[in-house]
Amino acid sequence: MAQHYKLNYFHTRGQGEPIRFLLSYGQVPFEDNRIEKERWPQLKRQIPFGQLPTLEVEGKEAHQVVAICRYLAKQFGLAGRDDIEAAQIDAVVDTINDLRTKLMSIYLAPDLTSKEKLRQQILDETLPYYLSKFDELIMENNGYLVGGKLSWADLFLISYYENFGVIAQRDVFRDYPYIHLLKENVHGIPAIENWIKTRPFSAF
Amino acid sequence: MAQHYKLNYFHTRGQGEPIRFLLSYGQVPFEDNRIEKERWPQLKRQIPFGQLPTLEVEGKEAHQVVAICRYLAKQFGLAGRDDIEAAQIDAVVDTINDLRTKLMSIYLAPDLTSKEKLRQQILDETLPYYLSKFDELIMENNGYLVGGKLSWADLFLISYYENFGVIAQRDVFRDYPYIHLLKENVHGIPAIENWIKTRPFSAF
Numbered sequence: 001m002a003q004h005y006k007l008n009y010f011h012t013r014g015q016g017e018p019i020r021f022l023l024s025y026g027q028v029p030f031e032d033n034r035i036e037k038e039r040w041p042q043l044k045r046q047i048p049f050g051q052l053p054t055l056e057v058e059g060k061e062a063h064q065v066v067a068i069c070r071y072l073a074k075q076f077g078l079a080g081r082d083d084i085e086a087a088q089i090d091a092v093v094d095t096i097n098d099l100r101t102k103l104m105s106i107y108l109a110p111d112l113t114s115k116e117k118l119r120q121q122i123l124d125e126t127l128p129y130y131l132s133k134f135d136e137l138i139m140e141n142n143g144y145l146v147g148g149k150l151s152w153a154d155l156f157l158i159s160y161y162e163n164f165g166v167i168a169q170r171d172v173f174r175d176y177p178y179i180h181l182l183k184e185n186v187h188g189i190p191a192i193e194n195w196i197k198t199r200p201f202s203a204f
Numbered sequence: 205m206a207q208h209y210k211l212n213y214f215h216t217r218g219q220g221e222p223i224r225f226l227l228s229y230g231q232v233p234f235e236d237n238r239i240e241k242e243r244w245p246q247l248k249r250q251i252p253f254g255q256l257p258t259l260e261v262e263g264k265e266a267h268q269v270v271a272i273c274r275y276l277a278k279q280f281g282l283a284g285r286d287d288i289e290a291a292q293i294d295a296v297v298d299t300i301n302d303l304r305t306k307l308m309s310i311y312l313a314p315d316l317t318s319k320e321k322l323r324q325q326i327l328d329e330t331l332p333y334y335l336s337k338f339d340e341l342i343m344e345n346n347g348y349l350v351g352g353k354l355s356w357a358d359l360f361l362i363s364y365y366e367n368f369g370v371i372a373q374r375d376v377f378r379d380y381p382y383i384h385l386l387k388e389n390v391h392g393i394p395a396i397e398n399w400i401k402t403r404p405f406s407a408f
Binding site: 048049057058060062063064066067068070071074075083084086087088090091094095101110114130133 | 252253261262264266267268270271272274275278279287288290291292294295298299305314318334337
């Protein structure tokens with residue numbers, strides 16, 4: 001495949017990492033363009049809806065992380081065997097995204113007291129609610145989130161592993177045996193293993 | 205198509221309405237199951253990830269409104285002519301959903317003062333930001349959000365017309381000539397026109 005991919009994002013894992021996981025999995029070379037914070041305000045105005053990540057592909061600039069991941073998943077055979085399975089994968093991905101949004105909402109709380117209260121509630125209730133459901137799904141689906149085989153939902157979830165841990169300040173997957181196993185399996189895919197080993201260090 | 209569709213949602217437009225728009229557009233009969241609030245706490249435990257809407261189709265229960273809409277859009281030829289166009293539609297839909305989430309966040313503010321402050325900020329800044337971008341897209345795309353022809357992104361946006369108006373307490377599309385025209389065109393599709401004329405009344 002002669003396709004040229006250029007990912008535009010910040011120098012963090014964040015919302016770029018699911019895309020980097022997919023590009024690594026697909027074993028296609030890609031330009032991992034990490035935009036310096038100082039250049040961002042000026043660039044923001046030129047970008048559709050002013051948000052990163054974007055992916056330049058086929059002369060177009062795709063935006064929205066989930067849409068970009070789905071596009072790549074189709075190219076690499078990770079988007080389900082039919083429309084129903086594609087919809088099941090999509091639903092799990094949107095649910096992972098719901099969890100991510102709730103975790104990130106901690107940072108949007110207007111003051112320290114409400115931040116700490118929200119943090120406790122999300123770590124004690126929201127996170128276990130979602131993770132136990134994901135654990136069940138993986139148990140029922142032969143070690144994967146959907147359809148008994150690897151899909152982009154698996155890469156999407158596992159790509160957030162470190163950052164969920166940063167927010168919770170612990171290994172959030174450790175208490176969920178099936179998610180933990182999925183993480184080990186995804187990290188064991190040679191192309192992903194190589195990506196993790198060689199990616200530039202960032203705190204988030 | 206002998207397919208049987210059953211939509212499970214509350215007696216509101218809300219997150220059910222984009223699905224009802226798509227099912228109406230596809231001219232397939234569907235069961236519009238509206239769950240009474242009193243029955244919800246008991247039902248919630250039986251539903252994947254405890255959230256409505258769900259769509260029962262092909263003996264499965266699909267969840268997540270965007271995933272359900274995309275599935276239906278594929279059945280009805282509204283999901284783009286290739287993977288790139290599908291990704292463009294997906295990105296616009298996720299962006300509409302970002303706007304919807306921001307609008308709904310007004311209801312989650314912890315107290316009346318912060319609610320009013322957030323409300324003003326969202327109505328004065330966030331809403332015009334997104335709507336002017338959508339207006340531009342429609343201007344550039346021959347009257348539609350993507351690809352110069354009707355896609356499920358158009359039905360998705362217009363299905364929220366009344367509820368965005370309820371939140372803002374005015375006709376939010378009126379100042380955006382291209383969105384306004386898209387609304388008129390979508391409402392003028394005979395199957396959608398018929399749905400709007402015959403749907404059960406609800407405040408939201």
